[in-house]
């Protein structure tokens with residue numbers, strides 16, 4: 580089933596058109612990867628899926644983006660949308676507070692006050708991010724004392740804590756070592772049964788390892804969008820082929 584439908588979307592930063600006539604269906608319980616050279620619009624499309632671009636002055640967007648067939652720019656409040664569609668950024672960005680408070684923060688802002696309920700959410704979220712055992716004895720310690728890979732998994736746990744339906748990840752492992760990267764890839768594959776996941780990655784091996792569908796972007800357009808296996812083994816477009824075989828440029 581399509582969780583997100585993108586229909587004829589164009590996005591402008593002032594005069595500059597960053598996305599050109601994008602059409603894409605993103606399926607539930609799948610991992611969709613966006614690949615392509617720097618500046619081609621991957622992050623712009625990712626961020627527009629939870630209206631992060633609303634915060635940037637001069638952005639114009641037309642076309643439609645639907646979440647469960649509801650227009651996210653017309654018929655959903657942005658804060659409700661961002662609860663349903665969570666985001667994890669390239670650089671781990673834990674809040675300067677304890678590990679516990681990082682995860683409890685979102686649920687608290689959504690009105691959950693009961694300590695036992697918060698304890699449960701924190702434990703479940705950290706378990707889902709495969710780091711409960713690593714941190715259960717240091718929940719009161721600062722999140723800034725964690726390693727980069729642990730901080731990124733904490734940010735994923737923080738995204739889980741408000742029980743989203745979609746998780747957007749913008750190059751979540753680009754600052755991490757191979758072991759932390761592998762842990763996060765395993766985690767994403769493990770959780771996709773409960774979520775819809777969209778990931779921007781510069782790492783084509785990563786896209787082939789974990790994603791079901793891949794979109795190849797170039798100059799603000801989606802050149803090709805297909806099953807990952809097909810796109811990497813039998814691309815239909817010459818530009819896709821050049822890019823994935825390293826002959827681009």
Ligand SMILES: Nc1ncnc2c1ncn2[C@@H]1O[C@H](COP(=O)(O)OP(=O)(O)OP(=O)(O)O)[C@@H](O)[C@H]1O
Pocket residue numbers: 592595597615616617618619620621622623624635
């Ligand atoms: N806030 C902004 N104001 C103006 N132009 C922007 C803004 N953000 C992005 N752009 C431009 O839009 C284009 C697409 O940027 P975007 O960040 O989506 O690319 P990307 O494919 O994610 O690149 P990268 O892989 O380097 O992160 C680029 O030309 C970029 O310079």
